[in-house]
Amino acid sequence: MTQFIPCALVPVYNHQQVLAQTVVNIRQFGLPIILVDDGSNELCKSVMRELAAADPANVHLIERPINGGKGAALKTGLQSAAELGFSHALQIDADGQHNSADIPRFLQLAEATPGTLIAGMPEYDASVPKGRLYGRYLTHVWVWINTLSLGITDSMCGFRVYPVARSNALIAAEPMGDRMDFDTEFMVRWHWRHWAIKQISTRVIYPEQGVSHFRVWRDNKLISWMHTRLFFGMLWRLPRILINKFRAEVA
Template sequence: MHPEPSMHKVVAVIPCYDHAQTIGRMVDAVRAHQLDAIVVDDGSHAACAEVLDGLARLHGASMTLLRLAHNQGKGGAMMAGLQRALALGYTHALQIDADGQHDVADIPKFLALSGEQPDAVVYGAALYDDCVPKARLYGRYATHVWVWINTLSLDIRDSMCGFRVYPLAPVVRLIQQTRLGRRMDFDTELLVRLHWQGLRLTCQPTRVRYPADGVSHFKLVLDNVLISRMHARMLAGMLLRLPRLLWRKVAP
């Protein structure tokens, strides 16, 4: 059964930090699928800020440019964008990166699944080609194991892929009630906490590529430290919730 259109009003939220070469293509891609866009300028430098101003003029009312005075990290930008989306009256948000690594041809698949399951988070599970850096790939496997431990399940196949559709009400409520990681730790922590709350999570496999000329803001030392700290917090949180998580497994 499909929800009424008023119950499924989706906007794309795109965090952007100095992705001047690719952001235009990403906005065009989501607009091609009849989605409005909220682009969060996460403290970009002048060259990218100028590109974003031009895109805002070009797309008019179909694109909202939310400008953060200082760089807050991907998580900080996404939290600002998701809260603005809910305030503007949208019910769901498609999260997609600005750097072109996500396969925009899969947008209809994400939207269709979300339309069928409007109460669920539809999250991407990355399918990589040979261009993925090996260090990043192995690091993802380590995070997968920690997520399985911290949820006592294999329910989350990929917690790090930033291609998703969120139901905004429960996600924004969590953002406002909990101090979440503001950098690359955001995507994983958010999914784990939503799983703890019992929100349905639906997986959509999707191809992810790392362009040779792409701009990555992953800080090898800093972000790995933050991710490690996040896993430690999640482990402590799992232990506090252990009776409830175990009961969920055996309850009819």
Template sequence: MNQFCIVIPNYNHTAALDEVLTQLAAYQLPIIMVDDASNDDAKAVFATLASRHSLLTLVTHQHNQGKGGAVQTGLCHAHQLGFSHAIQVDADGQHNLADVAQLLALSNANPQALISCCPIYDDSVPKHRYLARYLTHVWVWIETLSFDIVDSMCGFRVYPLAASVKLINEVKLGKRMDFDPEILVRLYWRNVPFIFLPSPVIYPANGLSHFQPLHDNVRISWLHTRLFFGMLLRSPLLLWHKIKRRYGR
């Protein structure tokens, strides 16, 4: 049986955090929240919540590393503690946490796979964010020579820690918004299987977003440039793996 924990990257997200932790408490899983050098007000909230939620452990960055850096710290910390799988959950209340039960069941049935939610959006999604996500999905399909990665940006996932931490230790992954698609592509290149679960996503009114349109779009564009040329080098192996998956050999 898999040994699960929950990893939450957090930079100044406090508005929905108590509700997120309360919902997650129903699963009785240890929670590792990585404080990515948040401000003093947020740190005070985190400390209060840690005293109220016995399953919550805080890991603190002295300097801001970005969401991807916080997730990587959380995954490595979870692996060091002996967990086999970590569920990444965002702190802003966007995710339907009732789906954690299905994520756990899918991961127990497929322990080698990365299990990710595939967002079902309502009218709250900003149109420019939706279009930008779709463009990234197209690039990911090119970089993997497949449509197996249905969604490459959702931060509601179950990571198999052995494969994920091995990748983190061997490759310098992006530490900001470029992390989410990069780790999926590189795990796919290593023949890690993927399973996607449709799940509703809500963008809260007046929600806090750390997406920086200029800098993050430049990072993501540079990421896809690197991954595209990496795909060209790996294309024979990717095609061979694709044939084996299709015909079960």
């Protein structure tokens, strides 16, 4: 890769209360933005259209007609990033949970290691719902089992930098979930290909007026099925994984 041309990628679903501030926070670093409307309500659509109209050179709006889920929005956004000529896409949530002040740190590491997936490791304060926090630990354990490695510290954080071409190639080659299961499944399948991953500690908050689209029964069911799918995928890859681990230890 000869040129580092990053953008921000923001999936949006009914985040009209805080979206304008999120865009301001991103734009202060001179980063172009792709907003992916994942079938939002009319009020949120109008906010996004106003933001795009106010700065058409730097705010690109992609509208999906129906809600397909965070993963579906990210897949659409990564494809759009490729079509617009961006080399890397910094995923950041629309709801203000992520610390936008850390954007330069993520981009600096991505530019220094352009083929690497850069992912956040959340540092939570007291605002985090305890059920969500404990549920993450169960996913951590399953990820360690499905990769036969402790190398992935956190697979669920939606603050990350994707190498666009490599990410789209992975998505095209392997089926992945379209909702809250996408982040973890993408990272495990990336790891299976022995592509580099670097993780950065970053503060994550749950704003008092924040809007969560995590649906406990639906999304936990999808995540459970995702872990099952990955487990059998790991068993199929097990001989190759063990051979590669042995070669790495010998080297």
